[in-house]
Amino acid sequence: MSKPHKSITAQDVADHAGVSRAVVSRALSDKGSIAPETKTKVIAAARELGYQVNFLAQGLNRKRSQLIGVVVARIKDPFRSSLLEGLIHMIQRRGYQALVTEVNSDKELEATMRQFTQFRVSGVIVTSGQPPATLVNECVQFKIPVVGINRELDIPLVDFVCSDNQQGAVLATDHFLKWGCHRFAWLNYAGSTWAGVQRGLAFEQALESAKVGPHSVQQVIAEQDGYEGGEAAALAFDLSQGLPQGIFCANAQLACGFLDGMRQRGFDAPKDFHLIGFDNTPQTAQYSYRLTTLNQDIPALCSEALNCLESRNKSPNQAARLIKVPVSLVVRYTSPVINLG
Amino acid sequence: MSKPHKSITAQDVADHAGVSRAVVSRALSDKGSIAPETKTKVIAAARELGYQVNFLAQGLNRKRSQLIGVVVARIKDPFRSSLLEGLIHMIQRRGYQALVTEVNSDKELEATMRQFTQFRVSGVIVTSGQPPATLVNECVQFKIPVVGINRELDIPLVDFVCSDNQQGAVLATDHFLKWGCHRFAWLNYAGSTWAGVQRGLAFEQALESAKVGPHSVQQVIAEQDGYEGGEAAALAFDLSQGLPQGIFCANAQLACGFLDGMRQRGFDAPKDFHLIGFDNTPQTAQYSYRLTTLNQDIPALCSEALNCLESRNKSPNQAARLIKVPVSLVVRYTSPVINLG
DNA sequence: CAACTCGATGAACACGTGTTCATTTATACA
DNA sequence: TGTATAAATGAACACGTGTTCATCGAGTTG
Incomplete structure (x- = not known):
């Protein structure tokens, strides 16, 4: 029991079935020609001995x-x-x-x-x-x-x-416009992922297609990613111009944090603004957030x-x-x- | 460029350095004895050729x-x-x-x-x-x-x-008692993990040590795990006896769901009850929950x-x-x- | 100067598999 | 029956590495 347990190889199966090792390989890999009865015999022997192929040797041979x-x-x-x-x-x-x-x-x-x-x-x-x-x-x-x-x-x-970030931005923009929003904000974080940047550009473009001028879109760049980044961005948000009606977030974590940050300042959605975030994470579905999101498949x-x-x-x-x-x-x-x- | 790219092996390094392949192995593995100057020579050759060991062959040989x-x-x-x-x-x-x-x-x-x-x-x-x-x-x-x-x-x-689930249960119990709780509930889900069951037993035991009778502890078993399970448990919670003051949850997701479920029924913590959950997940720190939790290291x-x-x-x-x-x-x-x- | 020790080196084996190639056996056809 | 064809099989090689063993040379000691 404490002996090193010689692992059983294809050779053992071959010996047990009374064939050569090459036949074992063929029986188990369905490659090459082999007699049906020998195949079943080999498979039975393999099962009986509990043989299992060594992936390292297999990979070494196949170069993959x-x-x-x-x-x-x-x-x-x-x-x-x-x-x-x-x-x-x-x-x-x-x-x-x-x-x-x-x-x-x-x-x-x-x-x-x-x-x-x-x-x-x-x-x-x-x-x-x-x-x-x-x-x-x-x-x-x-x-x-x-x-x-x-x-x-x-x-x-x-x-x-x-x-499809472009499609997502269009969906969000249409939804915002349906609600009658005319001032917007885009929330992302510094050093964002490629996808985040792309979503921002797509949002700009979608608004432009809807004849919304660029001066109606406020760019907000949080110092860090995640819930904390969004929360801090909300707490630091410049309210001298009032709140934009439509706020689009690069991801769900930012959105949740932003929402909670705004709540700390006495604002809430959809009462005071509308919010859509990318990534339909489980948290966005929860009762305390119920965020409208873009679901990635x-x-x-x-x-x-x-x-x-x-x-x-x-x-x-x-x-x-x-x-x-x-x-x-x-x-x-x-x-x-x-x-x- | 589209040729199969013969991968370079230890033999190539040996040829390039003018030694045998065994020396290459020794130079790179620091095993066995080797002259310092040949070692540096081999290492230089390996670096020059961009040699990297084949893990499959290495594992096959080492049996690990x-x-x-x-x-x-x-x-x-x-x-x-x-x-x-x-x-x-x-x-x-x-x-x-x-x-x-x-x-x-x-x-x-x-x-x-x-x-x-x-x-x-x-x-x-x-x-x-x-x-x-x-x-x-x-x-x-x-x-x-x-x-x-x-x-x-x-x-x-x-x-x-x-x-240490026992220690966690004691910490939670002491905290509950400090707040003056005298009726308690334990929330878990059906088919819980081993850890969840253990935490429940430890909670019972900790209460017993504090001279709290078992009739003062309500067992709540949600039908499923996670936020949804906790939420459903709160919505179905039997309020005929009123709310327990101290509620202990097997994990954080259950706790968040339970809290949101209670909010939907008009109750909130800590106003109406106290809540402690296991697992200090990021979400529990968020503004909408701010849950007291037991942090696993x-x-x-x-x-x-x-x-x-x-x-x-x-x-x-x-x-x-x-x-x-x-x-x-x-x-x-x-x-x-x-x-x- | 001879014998001995020790560090460095290369040849050879083992790890376990997939596949090629030659050989043997069975089958079909004239 | 003899031959051509196809199927089935086993021997051998390749994959790339770590390690053992024997060899060789240099250095040390008497």
Whole structure:
């Protein structure tokens, strides 16, 4: 029991079934020709001995492991954890395993992606940071597909899957206008993600298309991301011009924080302003917020990302794809009803 | 450029440095004896060629990869995502890589742990579900250390790291009594985690030690976990006896939901009752909740878990350890101040 | 100067699998 | 019956690394 437990190999199965090791490999992989009865015999032997293939040896031989590298940052952020959950779920569902690394700087990202190549991963999914060109080239040379989520960059042979920020901005703008808003604000944080910046530009553009002049749009840049950033932005908000009626937030955390910050100053939505945030996180649905949000279709994002990886695995040199996933407006109260009693 | 890119091996470095491949291995691994000047020469050659070791081959040879398997469930839950973030951070910090799998049933857990052994992981961290005995034995035979977080079971050779639920219950009870509470409620959900059940028992015991009779404690079991479960429990709460003054929740999500549910019925904390929940998630700190919570020391939990793995790697047959990590009471308003203006 | 010790080095093996290639066996057809 | 064809099988190689063992040379001691 305390002996090193010689692990059983394909050779053991071969001996037990009275065939050669090559036959075992064929019986279990459905590759090559094999007699049906020997196949069942080998499978029975494998099951009896509890044989399981050594993934390291398999990967070494195939020059490819069944791992998929996932790059994330700030996992505890609600949207990112939902996305990560969806990715891991989809990765397992398709027969891979998720090698997850958290990075907080581009330097870490570089070291991380190097380790991915050392594990001969079948693909890399980047949800945070900008993949450095040198490492991407390394992956490309190893024929390792790379896909980015919620960002679009012009990198040869790298695909991107992205929620449709333009569509989201139009949906939000139309909703604001339906409510009769004519003054607006855009809330983001300094050093925002690529997606955040894009949403801001799309919002400007959507307002412009609706003949709303740029002087009617107030830009608010919080000092930091997340709930705390939004709250601080609300507390520091310049009210000398009054409150804009339509406020659009780059993400849900900022929106929740902004709302709570405004409540501390005696304002609330929708009584005093209207609020729409990106990312339909669970918290936005809760009674204390009931925020109108733009829902990102996480299952679709994950599914498309893996489609890209598998597609590029088959034909590595196809042109880079950019897949936009539609978003949908989830209309809620955009404000809680508090202290009913 | 589109050619398969022959990856560079230790043999290439050896040729380039004019030595044998064995010397390369010694130069890079600091194992065995080697002349200092040849070592620097080899390292220079390796750097020049951009050599990086193939982890699959290395793992195959060593019978051990530098992967650590992590079993989680429902990642998007705030506390679990925080824990996962801490684990991944610590795993990377100690030179390993995180192989993350999500499981929702014990059957999935079994398949998952089997895959871990196939990858020859250096350790397994289980944060969800009960490790099945057969698989644990398999890991033990492969000399793969297994550690569980936030559960304690009597499994030979398996270590556990757990927040001190007893201490937490005592802290909460003392706080309740200081406020003058004399009727209490315990909120959990049906099919709770091991930790949740344990917290309930500890709460009972702490009240008993404080001479509070069991008839003064109301057991509330929500039909499901999370915010929705807590909210539904509050909406269905039997008020014929009035509200208990001290309500203790198995986790933060339940507590937030319960609070919002009570608000919908016109009650609020701390005006009408006092509320303490386990898990100091970010949301509990927000203005709309400001919940008094028991903080789990996530960095300590993660650090201790990896200590267990490394320790058992050195001496695999040492007695199973049970490490309790202290919790701390974070006193907040246990109720928001709303609509100040 | 001879014998001995010790540090450095390279050849060879082991890890466990997938796949190619040659060989053997069974089948079909003239 | 003899031959051509196809299917089934096993031997051998490749994947890239760590480690053991024998060898070799230099330095030390008597």
